[in-house]
Amino acid sequence: MMSTRTTLVLVALTLAMALAIRLFDGGEAKESGRRRAEEGLFRIDPAAVGGFSLSSARGSVSAKRDAAGRWMLVSPVAARADEDAVERFLDALAELPKGEAVTPPRGSEEEMFAPYGLDLPRARLAIDTGGKTNLFVIGRRSPLGDGVYVRKEGAQTILRTRGEILSALPANAEELRSRTLLSGEPDAIRRMDLRCRGGFFQLARGSDGEWRMRQPFAGRANALRVAELLDALYACKVERFAQDRVTDFTPFGLGDEATQTVVLGTGAADGSEILSFGSSVPGAPDLVYARFQAEPGVYAVAAAAPRALSSLAAEGLLARELPKASEEDVEALAVDGVELARTADGTWRTGEAPADRETVQAVLAAWNGLRAGRFVPDGAEGAPEAAERTIRVKRPPAKGGGEMVAEIAELESGETAFRLEGESNWGVGSGGKVRELPAGEAAYRAKEVLSLDAGDVAKVERKRPGGNWEAEKAAGPLLAFLTPLRAERILATDFEPPAAPGEEDEAVRIVHKGKSALRTTLVRRPDGTAYVQGMPLLFALPALP
Numbered sequence: 001m002m003s004t005r006t007t008l009v010l011v012a013l014t015l016a017m018a019l020a021i022r023l024f025d026g027g028e029a030k031e032s033g034r035r036r037a038e039e040g041l042f043r044i045d046p047a048a049v050g051g052f053s054l055s056s057a058r059g060s061v062s063a064k065r066d067a068a069g070r071w072m073l074v075s076p077v078a079a080r081a082d083e084d085a086v087e088r089f090l091d092a093l094a095e096l097p098k099g100e101a102v103t104p105p106r107g108s109e110e111e112m113f114a115p116y117g118l119d120l121p122r123a124r125l126a127i128d129t130g131g132k133t134n135l136f137v138i139g140r141r142s143p144l145g146d147g148v149y150v151r152k153e154g155a156q157t158i159l160r161t162r163g164e165i166l167s168a169l170p171a172n173a174e175e176l177r178s179r180t181l182l183s184g185e186p187d188a189i190r191r192m193d194l195r196c197r198g199g200f201f202q203l204a205r206g207s208d209g210e211w212r213m214r215q216p217f218a219g220r221a222n223a224l225r226v227a228e229l230l231d232a233l234y235a236c237k238v239e240r241f242a243q244d245r246v247t248d249f250t251p252f253g254l255g256d257e258a259t260q261t262v263v264l265g266t267g268a269a270d271g272s273e274i275l276s277f278g279s280s281v282p283g284a285p286d287l288v289y290a291r292f293q294a295e296p297g298v299y300a301v302a303a304a305a306p307r308a309l310s311s312l313a314a315e316g317l318l319a320r321e322l323p324k325a326s327e328e329d330v331e332a333l334a335v336d337g338v339e340l341a342r343t344a345d346g347t348w349r350t351g352e353a354p355a356d357r358e359t360v361q362a363v364l365a366a367w368n369g370l371r372a373g374r375f376v377p378d379g380a381e382g383a384p385e386a387a388e389r390t391i392r393v394k395r396p397p398a399k400g401g402g403e404m405v406a407e408i409a410e411l412e413s414g415e416t417a418f419r420l421e422g423e424s425n426w427g428v429g430s431g432g433k434v435r436e437l438p439a440g441e442a443a444y445r446a447k448e449v450l451s452l453d454a455g456d457v458a459k460v461e462r463k464r465p466g467g468n469w470e471a472e473k474a475a476g477p478l479l480a481f482l483t484p485l486r487a488e489r490i491l492a493t494d495f496e497p498p499a500a501p502g503e504e505d506e507a508v509r510i511v512h513k514g515k516s517a518l519r520t521t522l523v524r525r526p527d528g529t530a531y532v533q534g535m536p537l538l539f540a541l542p543a544l545p
Contacts, residue, residue: 041098041150041161042136046090048129054169056123061173064128073177077244079297080178089176092168093127099147099161116140116149116158123169138165179238181290181301182273184266186230191272193263198313208400213317217377219423220319232308233262233275239287240300252289252298253279260309277306320372320427322406322420325364329399334392335363338441353493354446359438366434367391367406370418372427383426384409384417389434408434442490442537449539450532451484452510452520459511465504465526477545478508485522487530487539495538497523497531506544 051064051074062074063081071081104112113119117140125136139149139158147160170176194201202215203226211221242252249255254276265272274293280303281287287300333340340355340363342348348355376383387407394403405421408431416431438444460475472478501507501523510520521533530541 040094041096041159041165042093042125042127042134044090044094044127044129046087046094049090049127050130051128052090053126054123056169059172061170061176063176073173076173077177077297079244079295080180080183081176082178082180085170085176089168089170092164096161096165096168099159102149102158102160103156104158112156113139113151113158116151118149118151118158125169138169174241177241181236181238181275181292181299182234182264186227186234188266189230189264190267191263191265192226192230193261194309194312195259195261196312197260197310201312201314201317203317208402210323213314216314217318217424219425220323220420221317222319225317229308229312232305233264236290236301236305238299238301240281242281242289242298242300244297246291246296246298249278249291249298252291254289254291254298260306262309277301277309315375318372318375318425318427320429322367322370322418323404325367325393325395325404327361327364329395330364330393331396332392332394333360333363334390335437335444336389336439338444340444350441350444354448355444356446359444362433363391363437366431366437367393369433370406370408370416370427370431371429372418373429374427375425376417376428378419378424378426382411382428384411389437391434410435438489442493445490445493445537447487447490447539449485449487449535449537450482450520452479452482453512453516454479454483456512456515456517457510458513461509461511463501463505463507463509465506469507469509472508481545482508482510482522485532485541487537487541490537490539491529492538493536495531495536497533497535508544 049065051062053062053075054060060076063071063086064074066072071083071086073079073081102116104116106112110119118137121137121139123138125138127134127136135153137151137153139151141148141163142160146163148163148165149158150161150165151158190205192201192203194203199216201213203211203213203221205211211223211226213219213221246252253259260277262275263272264275276291276293278289278291278298281289281300284300286303288303288306290299290301290306291297327342331342338350340348340350340360348357348360387409389408391406391408392403393406395401406418407421408416408418409426411417411428415428416434417426417428418431418434419426457475457479460472460478461469462472462478463469501521502525505523505525507521507523509522512518512520522530523533524530524541524544528540528542529538531538
């Protein structure tokens with residue numbers, strides 16, 4: 001067996017190796033960036049570039065990193081940049097080799113650079129690295145078409161690099177402009193305000209990750225419906241850049257209170273994103289105008305997300321079921337005040353007595369089986385005046401902690417109404433399993449009444465109805481029936497057994513050897529109820545064998 005000391009040594013070596021690999025990988029990345037910066041045509045490390053501008057006959061574009069390190073377009077329009085497109089552009093520039101150096105004959109600038117297309121270059125590129133800006137001009141292709149001439153402004157030497165430089169240059173600003181509407185991930189959203197055709201809805205995600213509706217009702221939100229809506233919003237992409245620098249959004253259906261608007265908040269210091277959807281794009285029914293409140297531009301986006309928004313209704317956003325509760329995730333239950341607690345070994349108790357696990361499982365099945373087909377506001381016509389039953393579920397801290405109390409009532413229609421405490425709507429639908437739950441502590445007691453020690457039986461006696469006590473010659477079946485003795489159901493837990501069996505009662509008396517007891521007497525009455533002398537239990541019992 002490996003010693004503790006050896007194990008600790010191996011763990012330390014593993015951690016040291018992992019750290020060394022991490023440092024090596026980080027060092028390799030830095031070394032790779034430095035090497036590219038030294039050997040490349042533009043001598044840049046993409047990670048160190050803070051901004052750039054490009055102008056050509058096709059147009060111009062400027063971009064820079066903001067304080068958070070995100071790429072933003074500066075001109076010809078202030079807008080979010082496509083991070084991947086910018087990184088691909090910078091990586092392509094960094095990979096270009098210096099190529100062959102060409103020294104032009106001395107003369108005027110036109111004489112020196114015109115033969116290479118550098119007097120009237122096809123593109124000008126400025127790259128800002130570490131606060132220093134380097135300017136480059138890009139000329140024509142070489143006579144054989146296998147290269148392109150490039151010169152750093154202020155330098156006399158001309159470099160001939162690969163022709164890929166021309167394909168690396170974006171044709172226009174739109175190639176570098178972000179077509180993603182919402183940044184980040186849906187899981188980061190903690191608050192949503194929705195103004196749509198169905199009304200105004202406010203939802204918030206708690207520390208437990210569960211969504212709740214705050215307006216127009218207080219209640220748990222339909223997690224699947226909220227997730228589908230967020231997925232639709234985050235899948236929404238810009239199909240067209242409709243117009244920049246808009247001052248009047250009314251023609252786009254984005255300038256009045258009827259505009260569908262989504263406010264998404266992460267709870268972080270960077271504030272909220274406010275996205276609005278307007279009217280359909282003329283001639284393109286599958287596209288809808290959209291805008292961000294903080295931006296002066298209008299986009300055309302696919303109509304799927306705004307259609308999902310316009311179909312929302314309060315009932316569709318409310319949870320139709322109670323939060324799922326499994327036996328392993330619950331430490332305590334209460335049914336109409338009857339307390340049930342789960343012990344460390346996984347068994348259940350009610351008070352000081354063992355509880356019946358099958359009945360506990362029936363309670364959880366009833367809880368999980370409640371499902372609303374519709375909702376009725378509290379106090380409205382058709383809503384119950386008060387709860388008739390309650391089920392309380394308590395979770396341990398490891399499972400999120402806290403208590404949930406469901407109020408339940410049966411309606412005249414035969415339907416079941418239910419809600420969690422604090423919710424303003426009753427869910428109405430199926431819930432027959434709740435009606436089947438027993439009432440009273442006795443019904444939740446374990447059905448096992450006693451179990452005999454087979455080695456502590458000296459004699460078995462039996463009394464039949466109308467007869468006297470006699471020795472039981474075929475005691476095997478009776479002892480098997482009593483070991484353990486399991487009731488059909490517990491009827492009372494405060495029963496006071498009579499001093500002796502009645503004339504018409506049937507009874508079995510076990511005389512013990514003295515190890516566990518002196519005597520055990522079971523009495524079964526003509527109505528099928530039974531008791532054990534000395535126990536405060538009355539229970540239903542099948543016929544004795």
